């Protein structure tokens with residue numbers, strides 16, 4: 035079917051200036067205006083803006099730890115308002131089904147689950163396959179696993195490391211590699227409770243820096259499009275800005291992505307020894323063109339922190355609200371679930387401001403990514419309000435007036451005039467994520483791109499505009515109309531599929547048989563195990 | 578060979594599905610008991626939502642306390658792989674289901690390669706009153722792993738856990754625990770002790786008490802616990818239910834939205850009290866459902882003949898035997914894809930349940 039969108043303002047910075055023009059698509063792909071043909075269907079989008087479908091690079095939407103959080107907090111889901119019925123599982127709370135619907139309603143069409151434990155890959159992909167409408171992808175976690183730490187300790191060849199990383203990517207069907215508090219989870223099993231960038235995992239004699247550098251180089255050599263995704267040490271602690279700073283310095287001219295930088299934006303100034311270092315970190319990011327970051331913005335209210343940083347989560351048990359937690363010493367990272375309520379007190383206000391400072395003081399929208407680290411800083415349903423804060427100084431000032439003044443005084447927020455433009459929003463949430471993840475077929479509206487399109491009704495209520503997209507197309511199918519899902523379809527999980535080295539496969543077989551007493555097929559799975567038609571789609575590595 | 582019956586009459590599968598769908602559609606308050614692999618479970622929960630039905634695993638009663646440990650308490654856990662490779666001290670807690678003995682014995686024959694010292698010690702905390710049947714096999718397990726027995730006279734397991742926690746926290750108790758000093762010494766020397774436990778249906782609070790003990794130890798040293806579910810397939814159903822609806826079983830869909838309520842949706846109670854007016858039973862196991870009073874029964878069972886008293890019987894495949902499947906396994910503590918051991922043409926649960934859902938009139942869903 036040939037479809038024409040007319041009358042809308044196209045905001046597609048990759049393909050030229052914004053302006054009113056027609057957009058055509060057919061069979062799921064955007065095409066040039068076809069000469070001499072009439073559209074089978076025309077949508078009049080007067081008064082609307084048109085962007086590519088949004089891409090979320092870091093949102094914990096599925097897998098073992100997320101599911102454990104659901105199990106720990108049934109009351110959390112019950113708090114979700116029932117939604118109109120008539121569709122399968124449309125009323126479920128914080129379920130896979132609702133996740134797909136809520137994202138689609140905001141015009142998001144691709145979401146990355148950034149923390150998949152390799153041995154949980156089948157579980158994670160089963161969950162992701164039950165998230166409707168949108169495409170998904172995963173980052174696989176390395177850096178606290180015995181095999182890699184042993185390779186580094188034994189000074190194995192870079193080929194060996196690369197073969198292991200490639201085997202892991204292939205067998206877990208991932209799009210990239212993440213390292214989470216490198217070495218700390220392994221050290222925690224030896225009762226090490228604080229762990230910084232140059233600390234060493236006792237059993238291996240390997241430093242956090244050594245692990246990060248090894249993985250960063252390997253990911254780069256393998257041509258994995260997404261740079262190593264780093265969750266640094268000392269998350270959430272006063273003074274963690276220093277950790278972030280040395281980690282950024284360690285990029286050393288090779289691409290590196292730093293996750294949820296807001297949680298490292300803290301200094302030790304002020305009466306409470308908890309202050310903002312966002313301006314310093316933003317400047318450092320501005321001066322390091324190989325570094326990208328996502329923010330992990332904090333918004334207020336009840337949420338639950340879900341993290342594979344088991345050390346950090348163990349230390350946070352005392353802050354749990356309500357008072358129940360799960361801590362897992364896993365085969366590698368493990369993780370922890372700690373429910374938390376962000377209050378408008380000193381700490382919550384400071385965290386909120388630090389996130390906004392980072393957004394507003396990092397100049398290049400291609401290198402700062404829009405996340406709340408769902409659900410850690412806030413659930414992704416808070417995105418519309420966050421767009422408003424970025425695009426309106428007035429909205430920031432109004433919100434600031436409700437918050438702790440002493441905290442805000444230790445930040446630069448009140449002095450920042452910048453307001454994001456729609457073009458910058460389109461870069462930060464569409465074009466830049468696609469480039470960062472190596473997804474050439476999305477993030478823009480040029481011919482050849484898949485027809486993932488979000489249409490918003492332009493209005494003075496910015497949050498309202500982004501909360502309920504007027505129309506959303508996924509692969510050319512109309513899936514959302516006036517903020518409501520009108521059509522269900524199943525998306526795919528995007529993966530790299532490097533061909534694993536045969537010798538490494540044999541080595542993995544021997545390793546699992548010897549160390550776990552189980553054949554390798556206990557830890558791997560065929561595509562057919564997902565029981566959906568074409569559950570995966572391939573993304574190519576850089577050559 | 579017949580695979581479908583209406584009453585005792587063999588019929589075409591499609592006719593049996595139509596007949597069952599009619600019964601489901603006209604039911605005001607259908608309830609579903611099931612036992613299935615992941616894909617079967619996914620289909621069952623989707624059907625329950627469409628019907629406005631309540632669902633529970635057929636071993637739902639055993640699941641209650643295991644689920645409640647998470648929904649009301651939480652804890653510190655590790656994986657079977659870490660126990661095998663790292664635990665230098667293993668404390669078995671109570672009678673562990675026989676289905677896990679092979680796993681436990683496999684640790685005894687492997688050295689912990691990630692532990693500081695390449696050996697491990699074993700203890701076994703026993704409750705005074707043996708849970709039905711398990712005791713002999715359990716004594717055998719203790720002997721095989723050469724576990725030192727910890728027991729507190731006739732104290733129940735829950736009481737024994739509480740006594741042990743108090744003693745380890747330095748509080749004196751009136752009831753002595755055998756070999757306590759030797760456990761204290763072993764704990765002091767261990768780098769990564771792990772308490773291995775399973776659900777305890779008699780004493781729900783004992784699971785939280787054990788987690789309290791583990792939390793106490795973690796104030797100064799490391800320790801963890803390994804949860805071995807009373808039934809692997811049932812735990813897989815819990816996890817699947819949780820991601821699909823946000824809730825574990827027992828969950829129902831009154832007015833379309835899922836509501837988790839272990840008392841309200843106790844299917845045996847609902848049948849007894851005649852709140853339910855149709856029972857859909859789905860299980861590839863050997864257990865044959867009993868019809869309750871006049872409430873119609875639709876049985877999807879691994880059977881070559883009609884289930885006595887069932888309005889409709891459909892023969893289904895056993896996951897992992899008749900067809901490839903995905904199921905939870907305590908060997909890895911997560912899901913595993915398994916090949917069929919004896920492939921057959923018997924219809925899979927997921928396929929039958931989806932056909933049932935499709936045969937329902939659309940927009941159907943009055944619910945209790």
Ligand SMILES: [Zn+2]
Pocket residue numbers: 092094148149293294407410
């Ligand atoms: Zn995260």
